[in-house]
Amino acid sequence: MATRIVRAACPHDCPDTCALLVTVEDGRAIKVAGDPDHPATQGVLCTKVSRYTERTYHPDRLLTPLRRVGKKGEGKFAPISWDEALDEVARRLGAIAARDPQAIIPYSYAGTMGLVQGESMAARFFHKLGASLLDRTICASAGATALRYTYGASVGMDMEYVADAKLVIIWGGNPIASNLHFWTRAQEAKRRGATLVAIDPYRSLTAEKCHRHIAPMPGTDGALALAIMHVLIRDDLLDHDYIERHTIGFAALRERAMEFPPARAAEICGVPVDDIEWIAGLYGQLAVRERQPVAIRLNYGMQRAHGGGQAVRAVASLPSLVGAWRHPAGGLQLSTSGFFPIDNAALQRPDLLPNWPQVPRTVNMSTIGDALLDDGTGDQGPKIEAVVVYNSNPVAVAPESAKVAAGFAREDLFTVVLEHFRTDTADYADIVLPATTQLEHVDVHKAYGHTYFLANNQAVAPMGQALPNTEIFRRLAARMGFTEPCFADSDEAIAAQAILRQDKRAEGISWDSLREQGWQKLNLPAAPFAEGGFPTASGKCEFYSEAMARDGLDPVPAYVPPYEAPASAPELAARYPLAMISPPARNFLNSSFVNVDSLRATEGEPHLDIHPLDAAARGIVHGTMVRAFNDRGSMLARARVTDRARQGLVVGLSIWWKKLASDGKNANELTSQRLTDLGRAPVFYDCLVEVAPAPAEEAVAS
Ligand SMILES: Nc1nc2c(c(=O)[nH]1)N[C@H]1C(S)=C(S)[C@@H](COP(=O)(O)OP(=O)(O)OC[C@H]3O[C@@H](n4cnc5c(=O)[nH]c(N)nc54)[C@H](O)[C@@H]3O)O[C@H]1N2
Ligand SMILES: Nc1nc2c(c(=O)[nH]1)N[C@H]1C(S)=C(S)[C@@H](COP(=O)(O)OP(=O)(O)OC[C@H]3O[C@@H](n4cnc5c(=O)[nH]c(N)nc54)[C@H](O)[C@@H]3O)O[C@H]1N2
Ligand code: SF4
Ligand SMILES: [Mo]
Secondary structure, eight states: OOEEEEEEEOOSSOTTOOEEEEEEETTEEEEEEEOTTSTTTTTOOOHHHHTHHHHHTOTTOOOSOEEEOSOTTTOOEEEOOHHHHHHHHHHHHHHHHHHOGGGEEEEEOSSSOOTTTTTTHHHHHHHHHTOOEEEOOSSSHHHHHHHHHHTSSSOOOOGGGGGGOSEEEEESOOHHHHOHHHHHHHHHHHHTTOEEEEEOSBOOTTGGGSSEEEOOOTTOHHHHHHHHHHHHHHTTOOOHHHHHHHEEOHHHHHHHHHTOOHHHHHHHHTOOHHHHHHHHHHHHIIIIISOOOEEEEEOGGGGSSTTHHHHHHHHHHHHHHTTGGGSTTOEEESOOGGGSOBOHHHHHOGGGSTTTTSOOOEEEGGGHHHHHHOOSSSSSOSOOOEEEEESOOHHHHSSSHHHHHHHHTOTTOEEEEEESSOOTTGGGOSEEEEBOOGGGSOEEEOOSSSOEEEEEOOOSOOSTTOBOHHHHHHHHHHHTTOOOGGGGOOHHHHHHHHBOTTOGGGTTOOHHHHHHHSEEEOOOOSSTTTTOOOSSTTSSEESSOHHHHHTTSOSSOOOOOOSSSTTTOHHHHHHOOEEEEOOBOTTOBTTBTTTOHHHHHHHOSOEEEEOHHHHHTTTOOTTOEEEEEETTEEEEEEEEEOTTBOTTEEEOOBOOOGGGSTTSOOGGGTOOOOBOSSTTOBOTTOOEEEEEEOOHHHHHHO
């Protein structure tokens, strides 16, 4: 029996980007484990990925190209050969491109985070074709934009030092579910005497294990952060030296913070004044008076509302006010991705665009519903005639799903989906193309929760006739007559191009060394901003951003209220009084893994958590089938009556495959296509609903 261990990387959209050791026996992967030597992974994987072989060898894996034979959305397909499939795709795209290539759009996100199987050959293909660009905003762009204006890039503290922090504030994140290896460090800090605080409207798995839980209403974090600043300034809990030397705009920030006394923020956020005084006092006392490390793990949960961008600016200002950056275990982490020197131009080749440096029309992926339903007569550019989906499942994950599904159901739309499984989106495809999984292809990875590059070596041969995304686009490029040499690059060659040479941070790191060693850490100081040196134009942390002023934005961190809340939309709130959020379920990764039976069994069925008082007022008891609804749509879920959800809030852990829910719907039936203040991102958690017991016939149908 031939057994070998292959060094690989977890491809999923998770900050931890674990180093994997894949055991392969006679050409079959039998075990996927965490690399014990990788300092970020520490030999531990989450439940989802330790079951990776269950997903890879799933009986429903797509093994041949398929052509649709039923109605769009019905999911009826017949197998065809690769030649037939690619000929048809090339012919259809070619005919549309001859009229206007901008009528074609790619739709992709982070099904794999790999730099090779993500936007390399695919981007080259769409650039050469002259297709519309896709604005990839569905997850991180509000916070990324805020960090760019504040720190200059998506950079922050190193999670490997968090165990030394004396205070860890987990703000809008649930690391037990979605950032496990950070949680391990936070727990170690707790054992060493640190205080852990969660700021989250929901008592998540993480919040219940923290010393204190502050539960603001969704989308109000900007006011909370400004009030914390208010206390820091009022009580002179400030690092004046750090502010003086390494920040810009303190006077303007001070003026803004003075508008938010704790009592005002308490009213806006729906929290006790004492919560604000306590957290601000502890943060300032530890950092400034005792010079102890204080860490903030800021995450995405607090960005998915109208003011998500400015809220990140406000929170991101806190560590600079108290000089928390002076210590490796102090500061803030939202993302580390901006540290990685990546050669995007080499990977994606924007110079292949027909009129480079002019760029084609850009379509925002977060409003794909409206985009697909636009008739092309307005100012949005040509009507979309073809969509090529890869690494994403928009029919399940994009907001206002009824419109997304209606768009994909258009008879005059040509849809191609590259996938592992027949997802909700694949059901609408004209042509489905089977893609390889991480164990079956080569890739190179950066991370957004640590600072290691990782290699993913191929562990096993592709299943059935599946092909890597790169190879599918390579073959399509050949059929379209694209002859530039970059369309012949192998995956290994692309991996080698990904790392920007001549960058100190990547000194000694290359594809060759990575694939041997599996992972290598960037060369960065332990406390990257101890002496300032932020990658902004000024080199300082910009409380006041000249760039924002130029871009017509409020240059000082601000509180921007939710679109859908009693104060900003009283008429709407009268009809739909409950705020609904739909954050990740622990055993799913976005909509990936929902079809893995053992993981879905753990999650059970779609639930809606509701506070006992809100439930009683509606005649809902634990276990009642309920309908959550608003003007955009509705979904069925099993009520869990629990004070985990604060009053006025309902929580539906997500993202369910619509077709695996009893009513064929999920939380995105209710979410809106409005966008955040910064970064054009979606507002999944800025969503008012009403909830009622489901009519008997609907409840029975489940
Ligand atoms: N198991 C698992 N892990 C994942 C994912 C997954 O789907 N499943 N998804 C991955 C992806 S794509 C991402 S972007 C990250 C997301 O990472 P996180 O942003 O850490 O996501 P969550 O774990 O859902 O944590 C969000 C928390 O924010 C809370 N929240 C919601 N609204 C607000 C608000 O307005 N203010 C505050 N303060 N809190 C709020 C929610 O109740 C929830 O507990 O996780 C990644 N990891
Ligand atoms: N209501 C609500 N909606 C949300 C969120 C929420 O919290 N609540 N979270 C949002 C966030 S943060 C994000 S990031 C998005 C995520 O949305 P998506 O990026 O669409 O993520 P997934 O749902 O995991 O879908 C990824 C798909 O890519 C496929 N895939 C994986 N690897 C490969 C590959 O190598 N090749 C090909 N061809 N396919 C591959 C997988 O099988 C999977 O079906 O969802 C957003 N939607
Ligand atoms: S999903 Fe996250 S925690 Fe799980 S193996 Fe992948 S990187 Fe690690
Ligand atoms: Mo995400």
